[in-house]
Amino acid sequence: MSYIPHTDVERQQMLAAIGVTTIEDLFEAVPSRYRFPKLDLPDGASEMEVAAELQSFAEANDHAGDFALFRGAGAYHHYIPSAVNHILLRGEFYTAYTPYQPEMSQGTLQAIFEYQTMIAQLTGMDGANASHYDGATSLAEAVIVGLEASRHARKKIVLSYGIHPHYRAVVRTYHQWAGLDIVGDDADHSAEDFANLIDEDTAMVAVATPDYFGRMADFRELAKRVHAAGALLVIVTNPMALALFKSPGEMGADIVVGEGQPLGIPLSYGGPYVGFFATKMGLMRRISGRIVGETLDKNGVKAYVMTLRPREQDIRRERATSNICTNQGLMALAATVYLSLMGKNGMKRAAELCYHKAHYAAAQIDHLNSYTVDQSQPFFHEFVIQCPVPVAQINAALYEAGIIGGIDLGADYPALKNHMLLCVTEMNSKDEIDTLVSILNEVSEKAGVTA
Amino acid sequence: MTELTIYEKSVSGRVGVVMPATDVPLSELPEDLLRSALDLPEVSELQAVRHFVNLSTKNHAIDKGFYPLGSCTMKYNPKINEDVARLPGFAHLHPLTDDSASQGALGLMHTLQEWLAEIAGFTGSSLVPAAGAQGELAGILMIRAYHQSRNDTKRTKILVPNSAHGTNPATVSMAGLQVVELPSDENGDVNLEAVRAACDDTVAGMMVTMPSTLGVFDTHIVEVINAVHACGGLMYMDGANMNALLGIVKPGELGFDVMHYNLHKTFSTPHGGGGPGCGAVGVNNKLVPFLPGPIVVIQEKPARKGEPPLYALEMPPQSIGRLKAFHGNFGMHVRAYAYIRTYGGTGLREVSRHAVLNANYVRSRLRDTYHMPYDRICAHEFVMEGHFEGVDSVHALDISKRLMDYGIHPPTNYFPLIVPEALLIEPTETEDKDTLDNFIEVMLTIAKEAKENPTLLTEAPHVTPVARLDEVRAAKQLVLCCRPLPQWALDQAGD
Numbered sequence: 001m002s003y004i005p006h007t008d009v010e011r012q013q014m015l016a017a018i019g020v021t022t023i024e025d026l027f028e029a030v031p032s033r034y035r036f037p038k039l040d041l042p043d044g045a046s047e048m049e050v051a052a053e054l055q056s057f058a059e060a061n062d063h064a065g066d067f068a069l070f071r072g073a074g075a076y077h078h079y080i081p082s083a084v085n086h087i088l089l090r091g092e093f094y095t096a097y098t099p100y101q102p103e104m105s106q107g108t109l110q111a112i113f114e115y116q117t118m119i120a121q122l123t124g125m126d127g128a129n130a131s132h133y134d135g136a137t138s139l140a141e142a143v144i145v146g147l148e149a150s151r152h153a154r155k156k157i158v159l160s161y162g163i164h165p166h167y168r169a170v171v172r173t174y175h176q177w178a179g180l181d182i183v184g185d186d187a188d189h190s191a192e193d194f195a196n197l198i199d200e201d202t203a204m205v206a207v208a209t210p211d212y213f214g215r216m217a218d219f220r221e222l223a224k225r226v227h228a229a230g231a232l233l234v235i236v237t238n239p240m241a242l243a244l245f246k247s248p249g250e251m252g253a254d255i256v257v258g259e260g261q262p263l264g265i266p267l268s269y270g271g272p273y274v275g276f277f278a279t280k281m282g283l284m285r286r287i288s289g290r291i292v293g294e295t296l297d298k299n300g301v302k303a304y305v306m307t308l309r310p311r312e313q314d315i316r317r318e319r320a321t322s323n324i325c326t327n328q329g330l331m332a333l334a335a336t337v338y339l340s341l342m343g344k345n346g347m348k349r350a351a352e353l354c355y356h357k358a359h360y361a362a363a364q365i366d367h368l369n370s371y372t373v374d375q376s377q378p379f380f381h382e383f384v385i386q387c388p389v390p391v392a393q394i395n396a397a398l399y400e401a402g403i404i405g406g407i408d409l410g411a412d413y414p415a416l417k418n419h420m421l422l423c424v425t426e427m428n429s430k431d432e433i434d435t436l437v438s439i440l441n442e443v444s445e446k447a448g449v450t451a
Numbered sequence: 452m453t454e455l456t457i458y459e460k461s462v463s464g465r466v467g468v469v470m471p472a473t474d475v476p477l478s479e480l481p482e483d484l485l486r487s488a489l490d491l492p493e494v495s496e497l498q499a500v501r502h503f504v505n506l507s508t509k510n511h512a513i514d515k516g517f518y519p520l521g522s523c524t525m526k527y528n529p530k531i532n533e534d535v536a537r538l539p540g541f542a543h544l545h546p547l548t549d550d551s552a553s554q555g556a557l558g559l560m561h562t563l564q565e566w567l568a569e570i571a572g573f574t575g576s577s578l579v580p581a582a583g584a585q586g587e588l589a590g591i592l593m594i595r596a597y598h599q600s601r602n603d604t605k606r607t608k609i610l611v612p613n614s615a616h617g618t619n620p621a622t623v624s625m626a627g628l629q630v631v632e633l634p635s636d637e638n639g640d641v642n643l644e645a646v647r648a649a650c651d652d653t654v655a656g657m658m659v660t661m662p663s664t665l666g667v668f669d670t671h672i673v674e675v676i677n678a679v680h681a682c683g684g685l686m687y688m689d690g691a692n693m694n695a696l697l698g699i700v701k702p703g704e705l706g707f708d709v710m711h712y713n714l715h716k717t718f719s720t721p722h723g724g725g726g727p728g729c730g731a732v733g734v735n736n737k738l739v740p741f742l743p744g745p746i747v748v749i750q751e752k753p754a755r756k757g758e759p760p761l762y763a764l765e766m767p768p769q770s771i772g773r774l775k776a777f778h779g780n781f782g783m784h785v786r787a788y789a790y791i792r793t794y795g796g797t798g799l800r801e802v803s804r805h806a807v808l809n810a811n812y813v814r815s816r817l818r819d820t821y822h823m824p825y826d827r828i829c830a831h832e833f834v835m836e837g838h839f840e841g842v843d844s845v846h847a848l849d850i851s852k853r854l855m856d857y858g859i860h861p862p863t864n865y866f867p868l869i870v871p872e873a874l875l876i877e878p879t880e881t882e883d884k885d886t887l888d889n890f891i892e893v894m895l896t897i898a899k900e901a902k903e904n905p906t907l908l909t910e911a912p913h914v915t916p917v918a919r920l921d922e923v924r925a926a927k928q929l930v931l932c933c934r935p936l937p938q939w940a941l942d943q944a945g946d
Contacts, residue, residue, distance in 0.1 A: 001793045003527050004805050005883035014812040014884065018828075023804045026811055026828055027699055029668035034700045036800070040569050044795030047531050054789055058540025060555030062548060065539040074776055075546050081468045083500050085537070091514025092507035095528050097860075098725035103915040104855055106454075107510035108724035111503070114457050117932040121490045127931040130725070133581035136776040166776035173743070173772030174588075177595065177627035216484055246486045259776070268536075269556050270546030270777025271581070272727030284929065290725065295925035302453045303917040307925040313584070314866070318620035318630040323584045325618050330723030333503075340457050340499040341467040344491040349470040359478035378481040399552075407547060430474040 001046050064267065068403045068432040070361075072382050072423025073212065074135070074164050075270060076240065076262045078350065079426060081341045084264045084334055094330055098290075102305040103297075108329065109304035112292040115336040122242040122339075123256040124249020125278035130290035130306075131327040135236065135259030136167040138275030139206060140174040141288050142234045142255045144321050145279075146204030147178070148286055149232055154203035158184040160194060162211025163236055165412050188415075191217075195225045202229055208236035209248070213374070213421060214358075214382030216245060223252030232283075239263055239276065239335075240354060241380045243347035255279045255287075264338025265331055274331035285311070288322035353426035354381035357433065361424045364437040370444040382423045384409065384416070387440075388449035391420045397443045403436055453917075454505050458933040461492040467499055490934060509916045510724070511860045517886050519813075521832045521863035521875025522616070522664060524694045524716035526806075529793070532719065532786035541785055546777035550750075550763045556781065557762035561747040563788045564731075567712055570791075570799065571690070572701025573733035577742040577767075579779040583691060586711025586730025587622040587658070592771040593709055593734065593741040594656045594685045595626055600741075600769060603683070606655035610679070612641045614664045614867040619689060628655060635869060639665035639825040646675050650682035660689040661702065662830035664867045666810065666875070668695075676706035685709065685737070693717040694879065695807055695831035698800025709734045718787035729783035740769040745778055805880035806831040809887060813878055816891045820898045824870050832877035834870050845901045845908050847872040852919065853900070855912035857893045 006014075011023070020026060027035060045053070064077045088094060092107060099105030099112075112130045119128035132138040143157055157180055159168055168185055175182070184197050184205075198205055205226045209216045219235060226233040234255045235248035240262040248256040260274035261267075279287055285308060293307035313320040342350065358381040366373040370388035387394055391408035398405040406423065409416035424433065494502070511518065518525035536542070544556055564576045580586040591609065598606045608631050609623040620630045631649055636642045641659065657679045662668045669675065676686050688702045688710035694717045696702070702710050714720045715728035722728070734742060744766035751761035764778060794802060807830055814833045818826060821835040837847025851861030851874070863875035878887060900907045912918065 002798055002801065003529060003881050004801055005881065006805060006808075010884040011808065014808055018808075018811045018815045020811075020828075023808055026804075026807050027668075029670050029828065030700050031673055031705075034704050036699060037572070037701050037704065039698050039796035039799060041566055041796035041799070042792065044798040045792055047793070050789050050792050051531060051535060053792065054535035054559075054785065055538060057555040057559045058535075058538035060558070061540040061544045062552035063540050064543040064545060069545060071545050071547055073547055077543070077545070079470075081496075083468075083496055087500070087503045087507075089533060090504065090507040092510040092512045094533075094721045094723050095513035095515075095525075096510045096724045097518070097520055097523055097525060097722045101511075101851070101855070101861055102920050103852065103912050103917055104511035104860060105509075105724075106916050107506040107508065110454060110456070110506055110509075111724075113931070114933060117456075117458065117934060118491060120932050121934070127929075133585065133727075134775050136773070137581070137585075164776065166773055169773040170775060173592070173774055174625075176592070176772065216481070218484060242486070243489060244480070244486065245484050250486070266537075266542040267545050268542055269544040269548075269553065269781035271775070271780035272782050273776075281929075284931070291931060293925040293928075294930040295921050295928075297917040297920050299918050301917050303920050305920045305922055305925045307922070307929070307931075309922075309926075312617070313621035314617035316621070317617045318624045320617070320621040320624070323588060323618045323621035323625050324582075325584045326582050326726035326728055328581075328723075328727045329725030330721070331727055333724065336457075337499065337503055340492050340494060340502070341496060342470075342491075343461075343465070343467050343493045344489055345466055345493065346468050346470055347491060348489065353470060353473055355480065356473050356477050357475050360475035363478070378484060395549075404545065404548065404552075426470065433475070 001044055068428060070406055070422050070424060070436060071404050073407045073421055074166065074259060075267050077267060077425055077427050078262050080264050080266065083341055084337045087337045088330060088334055093333060098326060099306060102303065106304060109292050111333050111336050113294065113304050115332045116292060118336060118339045119276045119278050122239050123278040124247030125256055126281040127284050128276060128278040129287055130292055131332045132275035132277055132289055133328060134271065134273045134275045135257060136170040138257035138277045139167045139236060140171050141277065141322055142257050143171055143175060143204060144288065145255060145283060145286050146232045148321055150203050154201050155179060156181045156183065156202045158197050158202055158205040160207040161185045161188045162213060162215060163206060163208045164212045167236065195222055198225055198229045198231060200229060202231040204232045204234060206234040206236060210238055210241050210380040213384050214379040215377040216380055217377060218246065219251045240351055243351035244355065254283060260335045263335035265334050272328060272331050274328040274335060288324050290327045350426050357428055358383065358424035361433045365440060368441050370449045371440060381425055382421060385420050385422060387418045387420055388444045389447045390418060394440060394443050397439055401435060401439055456933040457492045457494060457502050460494055460498055460502060463493060465493040465495055467494055467496045516858050517882065517890055518860040519862050519876045519878050520860060521877040522691055524877060524879055526719055526879040527881035528719050528721040529790065532789045535789050536782045536785040554762055557747050558759055559788055560784055561762050563784050564747060566791050567731055568733050570697060571710060571733045572703025574736050575739035575742055576731055576733040577746045578729065578731045578784050579743045579774050580711065580730035580732055581775050581780055582726065582728040583711055583713045583730040584618045584622065585774055586732045587618055588625055589732050589743045589771065589774060590687045590709045590711060591622055591626040593738045594687065595628065596741045596769065596771050597685065597738055598655055605653050608654050610646065610649055610654060610657035612659065613869050615658060615660060616664060616689060616691060619658045639663060639667045640669045640671060641675055643671050643674055647678050650678050652683060654682055654684040656685040656687055658687040658689060660691055662692050662695050665825055665834050666829045666832040667825055667827065668830055672705060680706065691716060692831060695803055697803040699803050703735055709738050714783050714787040719790045720783045720786040727780050727783060729780045740767050741771055742767045743772065743774045744770045802880050809878040809880060809882055813876060813887055813891060817894055820895055832875060834867065834873050834875050836870065837872045837874040839898065839901050842901050842905055844905050847874050849908035849911060850874065850897055853897050853908045853911040854893065856914050859890060859893060
């Protein structure tokens with residue numbers, strides 16, 4: 001199978017126009033001893049065969065279509081209205097390039113402009129960029145803004161333990177040679193101990209609400225401490241929670257980042273997702289990534305265009321603060337279409353469903369004698385339970401019943417051995433939750449654990 | 452003309468998608484954490500659908516017409532790839548599913564890792580990087596980690612030709628190294644003497660795009676690689692132009708140590724209006740331990756012949772670390788797998804053969820009319836100058852804008868930076884001769900128009916949804932949202 005349209009006659013006509021005899025003649029600049037190597041790959045296949053092969057790979061996975069999923073930890077199973085996919089499959093959107101030529105890209109540009117607006121509204125910030133690769137790289141890019149704000153005089157970054165472990169790892173990968181002092185995420189510090197880590201060498205403080213463990217907090221007091229020290233506050237958040245809960249902008253954040261996947265983007269084994277990045281106006285000219293602004297064309301017609309371009313790598317080259325080139329355009333479009341379809345009321349309703357179902361599940365589990373739910377802080381749709389037996393044992397029993405259980409926190413956090421991180425969304429029915437609870441109970445009873 | 456924004460179409464109380472009623476008892480909400488207002492659009496489903504369909508019609512796209520955007524490889528994005536990426540077993544697979552329950556995804560990724568390594572002559576690869584720029588960052592971080600692991604700490608410089616994409620020097624800075632810019636020679640190749648002069652024990656490596664961004668195969672690339680290796684540096688290949696090399700030459704065999712692939716260029720995953728992409732990296736034995744992770748490995752060989760092995764995710768022992776959450780843009784891996792499987796080894800060579808044939812055909816037919824600064828057989832793209840003697844008012848940008856009136860997307864403008872009034876043209880292999888002939892005729896017509904009626908060009912485009920934009924105004928007024936921030940947010944914003 002091939003998508004190459006040439007006929008033999010056309011090939012000959014084209015070679016004649018070029019003035020060579022064979023296609024091979026076009027490759028004489030390639031050193032002959034390395035030219036035309038054999039590729040040890042399977043033979044080509046028809047569309048029908050490729051479809052069947054991919055189908056068999058897909059069927060070898062246990063997914064949320066077949067299993068009840070109680071797993072989140074940075075990727076969430078939400079309902080995606082049908083219309084989202086229909087819009088994404090418009091060839092005019094998905095087979096277009098970055099909108100460098102605005103006269104031929106107003107569709108993409110206006111959609112990004114609307115995306116920026118919705119992200120700004122959700123986060124309570126003045127503006128947003130056209131997106132980053134994912135939530136983790138949004139945070140790594142935020143650190144660059146923090147360092148630039150002090151012209152690299154300040155070298156300390158304070159991260160909270162509650163930020164997703166992958167996000168913290170990505171910050172360390174991006175900045176491994178920058179000579180930074182990255183502290184704060186070694187333990188679950190109290191609010192006061194955490195704030196005491198902030199000093200005059202601190203460029204940036206990053207916290208999360210809801211955090212990796214599902215906990216929500218109000219960071220208004222922390223914001224005052226951060227700003228008093230002359231540092232910037234980054235809040236990592238979940239956009240679904242923002243439909244219901246106080247925005248980071250209201251808490252005094254300077255930058256808000258997070259994973260936009262809950263907004264109409266499928267789990268897709270971890271990507272492609274979309275990292276949102278919102279900020280106060282004062283920082284807008286310092287941030288990286290594409291930004292779309294409104295302007296007029298020469299006839300005075302309102303139009304959209306990529307703006308503040310001189311920040312970017314193709315113009316500034318080695319003096320650019322980031323090498324980012326593309327955004328996650330199509331995923332940002334998915335979020336925009338999703339938010340338009342759900343609207344103000346649909347988003348609130350979905351967030352409420354998540355909240356009530358998660359709290360119902362937590363209450364039922366807490367009733368079981370041998371399990372304890374961490375309710376020290378308010379939570380949204382994820383929570384931590386302490387289990388009487390190893391998490392792997394529980395998940396094995398759940399799997400038998402067609403349920404994918406929560407994350408075994410002991411793997412990343414030794415202090416949390418036998419602790420499970422559960423997630424409940426609007427996709428989980430009461431029946432599924434009740435089955436989950438009864439199996440948790442069975443496992444502890446079988447193990448002979450009593451309270 | 453202008454489509455109202457979705458906010459301007461919003462009517463208070465209108466509902467798009469209705470969510471179900473709750474089937475569990477309600478719990479109390481934490482009053483002190485609730486938000487006071489949320490300004491999202493309120494539209495019906497039809498309004499939303501119409502809005503975005505209308506917006507889509509204002510875009511140019513491959514599905515709509517020719518898109519000869521140099522260095523971007525705007526080839527056809529096969530429809531089957533979209534369907535297979537949306538199979539429930541992929542789309543609804545949670546990234547933290549146990550390895551034992553995601554063997555299909557892991558098997559696909561492992562096979563793709565091996566195929567990519569084979570195509571470019573490497574021994575290992577990682578699918579994690581989300582885009583070409585992130586692949587570059589991974590590559591330079593690996594080079595740096597390699598030298599550090601040998602206690603070779605003096606190496607702080609990366610050589611970059613002046614024809615490079617802007618991401619190359621920006622990446623070097625991001626990795627905390629210094630850029631040494633090298634000139635190109637009169638043939639568009641890297642200046643070999645300048646490379647040799649720059650090579651010493653402070654050089655960590657060199658980044659080269661092959662074929663170069665001028666669209667030519669560097670005739671002394673082996674000498675360049677040898678010079679850098681001789682001083683102890685490693686060679687990075689920017690794989691942006693890999694569409695010219697499939698089955699033509701393996702960069703790993705030439706001596707490159709690491710490269711990134713753009714799955715969204717060479718392997719047909721759609722550009723999506725600016726992402727998502729995938730910038731997978733391939734490496735030779737020296738750098739395998741440093742790959743960004745996690746990668747997919749074979750944990751257990753199959754017990755019986757014909758059975759699949761047991762796959763697992765693993766961080767390489769000296770990995771530069773995680774570049775994003777989870778394991779990369781898996782949806783792009785599925786599409787690239789389908790693409791490579793469709794063509795097979797011999798088919799992929801045909802891809803590059805025809806990409807190069809198409810570019811040379813267009814170049815040959817335009818070379819009498821447009822000035823070609825490097826007038827030689829080209830690779831998959833070529834650069835020409837967008838201005839005419841005696842017509843000072845017409846620039847490359849004007850030719851580009853005029854092309855829009857003919858329903859063709861402009862070539863890349865003003866890149867590479869070393870060619871004045873550059874127009875970088877890449878037809879790709881999926882375009883038929885009729886489309887190319889039409890483009891050629893249009894380009895010849897525009898050349899005539901430039902001389903006879905230059906304002907047709909300088910005032911262009913004439914038939915697009917909007918005319919030329921006031922870009923200075925956009926940067927000055929900085930209106931980035933449909934709405935200003937509501938007062939409630941300003942009132943409550945802490946300090």
